[in-house]
Amino acid sequence: MAVQPGAGGASLAPVQTRDERPWSYVPSAFSAPDRHDPAWQFLDLDRLAPLLDGATDAAGEQNAPSATFRPEDILSALAWQQGDHEPIVIDGEQAEPVVAVVEGTGLEPVVARNVRIEARPHSSGTVVLEYRGSASLRENVEIIVGDGAHLTVVSLQQWADDALHAAAHQAVVGRDASLKHVVVSLGGGVVRINPSVRLAGDGAETQLLGLAFADAGQHFESQVFLHHEGRRTKGNVTYKGALQGAGARTVWIGDVLIGPDAVGTDSYEQNRNLVLTEGARADSIPNLEIKTGDIQGAGHASATGRFDDEQLFYLRARGIPEDEARRLVVIGFLAEIIQQLPGEALRERLFEAVAQELSR
Amino acid sequence: MSTLEIKDLRVSVATEQGRKEILKGLDLSVRSGETHAIMGPNGAGKSTLGYALAGHPKYEIDGGSVTLDGADVLAMSIDERARAGLFLAMQYPVEIPGVTVADFLRTAKTAVSGEAPAVRTWIKEVRGSMEQLRMDRSFAERNVNEGFSGGEKKRHEILQLELLRPRFAILDETDSGLDVDALKIVSEGVNRAREATGLGVILITHYTRILRYIQPDFVHVLVDGRVAEEGGPELADRLENEGYDRFLPAGASSESA
Numbered sequence: 001m002a003v004q005p006g007a008g009g010a011s012l013a014p015v016q017t018r019d020e021r022p023w024s025y026v027p028s029a030f031s032a033p034d035r036h037d038p039a040w041q042f043l044d045l046d047r048l049a050p051l052l053d054g055a056t057d058a059a060g061e062q063n064a065p066s067a068t069f070r071p072e073d074i075l076s077a078l079a080w081q082q083g084d085h086e087p088i089v090i091d092g093e094q095a096e097p098v099v100a101v102v103e104g105t106g107l108e109p110v111v112a113r114n115v116r117i118e119a120r121p122h123s124s125g126t127v128v129l130e131y132r133g134s135a136s137l138r139e140n141v142e143i144i145v146g147d148g149a150h151l152t153v154v155s156l157q158q159w160a161d162d163a164l165h166a167a168a169h170q171a172v173v174g175r176d177a178s179l180k181h182v183v184v185s186l187g188g189g190v191v192r193i194n195p196s197v198r199l200a201g202d203g204a205e206t207q208l209l210g211l212a213f214a215d216a217g218q219h220f221e222s223q224v225f226l227h228h229e230g231r232r233t234k235g236n237v238t239y240k241g242a243l244q245g246a247g248a249r250t251v252w253i254g255d256v257l258i259g260p261d262a263v264g265t266d267s268y269e270q271n272r273n274l275v276l277t278e279g280a281r282a283d284s285i286p287n288l289e290i291k292t293g294d295i296q297g298a299g300h301a302s303a304t305g306r307f308d309d310e311q312l313f314y315l316r317a318r319g320i321p322e323d324e325a326r327r328l329v330v331i332g333f334l335a336e337i338i339q340q341l342p343g344e345a346l347r348e349r350l351f352e353a354v355a356q357e358l359s360r
Numbered sequence: 361m362s363t364l365e366i367k368d369l370r371v372s373v374a375t376e377q378g379r380k381e382i383l384k385g386l387d388l389s390v391r392s393g394e395t396h397a398i399m400g401p402n403g404a405g406k407s408t409l410g411y412a413l414a415g416h417p418k419y420e421i422d423g424g425s426v427t428l429d430g431a432d433v434l435a436m437s438i439d440e441r442a443r444a445g446l447f448l449a450m451q452y453p454v455e456i457p458g459v460t461v462a463d464f465l466r467t468a469k470t471a472v473s474g475e476a477p478a479v480r481t482w483i484k485e486v487r488g489s490m491e492q493l494r495m496d497r498s499f500a501e502r503n504v505n506e507g508f509s510g511g512e513k514k515r516h517e518i519l520q521l522e523l524l525r526p527r528f529a530i531l532d533e534t535d536s537g538l539d540v541d542a543l544k545i546v547s548e549g550v551n552r553a554r555e556a557t558g559l560g561v562i563l564i565t566h567y568t569r570i571l572r573y574i575q576p577d578f579v580h581v582l583v584d585g586r587v588a589e590e591g592g593p594e595l596a597d598r599l600e601n602e603g604y605d606r607f608l609p610a611g612a613s614s615e616s617a
């Protein structure tokens with residue numbers, strides 16, 4: 001059992017490089033979430049408090065540590081110790097997606113679970129994690145993409161309005177392997193899905209996509225960490241959010257780290273938000289750290305804008321009624337992400353779901 | 361036979377320095393099949409006229425009336441005006457990310473005609489018009505105006521004009537930015553619409569070049585928010601030779617060519 005230096009209680013030093021963040025399998029090694037800690041600063045901690053239930057009497061280490069998953073906050077450590085560990089294995093060429101549904105039945109008790117998705121070397125397949133109903137869920141998703149494998153993982157939050165969901169996804173992508181990771185948050189009260197991806201093997205690639213549609217009172221957050229370790233790795237992070245209604249909130253923090261050995265890296269991250277009404281707020285923080293001089297390219301972009309009245313005017317000037325024109329513009333804005341989803345049926349479902357969000 | 365009747369139209373726009381009066385009592389009457397050219401110096405209010413007719417929210421109507429066969433256009437919403445048969449080909453068409461031309465055209469056609477067009481004939485019609493406007497088929501799958509060149513945007517406006525079949529169209533500098541061949545192609549598109557549907561046209565332009573292809577019945581000179589002079593096609597030639605100096609207060613000079 002290893003508690004990394006700095007992982008104990010109040011001694012958390014400011015983290016300089018994103019991969020030096022303290023980690024531990026022991027919940028008590030972490031201090032309670034604090035709004036001065038950048039990792040928690042945007043969350044309404046009172047609202048999140050139920051997820052910390054039982055933190056104090058959490059026992060020490062019970063579940064075995066993993067070579068590829070390291071809990072980086074108290075909720076993740078709690079989930080690791082208390083939750084079930086469910087394996088999903090992709091072997092060979094899987095034509096049909098593996099669908100795992102969590103159907104919440106109430107906010108209590110707090111549930112914890114761990115999913116370990118392993119794509120064996122040279123396999124290919126898709127895993128869709130779906131979330132519905134009401135629940136308080138702490139969760140870890142461990143993703144291993146073997147050499148030469150191609151994996152798509154979708155996390156689709158269609159929770160009821162009161163659900164609480166904090167998830168840490170950690171992925172390792174092997175040599176010449178690729179991971180497409182998509183976070184879609186349409187429902188829930190507070191939903192935080194933090195994906196962290198290591199492009200460990202030479203020639204590894206990833207596409208990290210996100211789509212959030214936050215209504216009044218909903219908080220959807222993703223802290224994304226993309227770590228280029230291997231040579232000639234490629235990464236693209238694109239998160240888009242639409243917000244409507246009082247207190248609708250999205251948070252995106254995108255950290256990209258290009259390590260000292262990651263020569264020939266090509267990396268780009270962007271976050272774009274569309275604020276549809278007054279009283280909604282999107283926070284967007286891109287960070288890029290480069291430790292080698294020899295890269296192909298690296299860049300980031302972040303933009304949060306209001307609904308474009310000129311676009312609306314143009315469509316309406318062609319006879320399209322206002323409601324439908326708004327729908328077209330918003331769906332158009334989000335289409336870039338939806339079009340990346342695997343399977344026509346899933347894409348259709350998502351277009352439908354977004355259209356429903358808009359008519360709320 | 362329809363009539364678009366503009367009477368004593370007064371329009372202002374809210375600016376940071378307060379409200380600015382732009383149209384100061386404009387009269388214009390256009391009947392089906394007629395083409396009215398509107399010329400005038402930069403800033404005279406030509407685009408404002410187009411936007412005001414189309415119902416752009418930035419432009420405030422301070423007075424006057426606009427009727428289409430007696431119906432009060434100014435009381436209609438933006439999309440109602442389009443469905444009533446008004447069409448504005450914009451000077452600067454707007455880009456709409458994520459919405460393909462094909463989807464956009466079908467949605468607009470459905471809205472304007474009140475029912476979805478029959479799939480097979482519609483696709484044929486769209487392709488036919490695109491071909492005549494020398495637009496590659498691939499444009500149908502591109503996002504509306506996104507990454508289109510200036511000339512491609514203008515062709516796309518005329519494509520919509522042909523497909524939506526309005527009763528009256530305001531063409532705001534549709535000729536600007538077009539090369540010689542494109543000007544001819546686009547003009548032919550407008551002429552087809554005129555012949556096919558008896559379209560009435562308000563054609564805003566700075567150049568007589570387009571008027572050789574789309575012959576106007578009337579030419580109006582718009583200066584400082586009012587019609588300063590009206591005449592037949594010959595007036596356009598005179599303006600091209602003399603400029604607008606004689607309409608402007610002594611000492612002021614027009615920026616336009």
Ligand SMILES: Nc1ncnc2c1ncn2[C@@H]1O[C@H](COP(=O)(O)OP(=O)(O)OP(=O)(O)O)[C@@H](O)[C@H]1O
Nearest residue numbers: 373374375382401402403404405406407408409418
């Ligand atoms: N949204 C606006 N905000 C501020 N001023 C405006 C706005 N729209 C128009 N104006 C002003 O109103 C006047 C008329 O503008 P308009 O665009 O109608 O001119 P125009 O005749 O079309 O000129 P051009 O030949 O250059 O296209 C100009 O002085 C312009 O600056």
Ligand SMILES: [Mg+2]
Nearest residue numbers: 406407408451
């Ligand atoms: Mg103009």
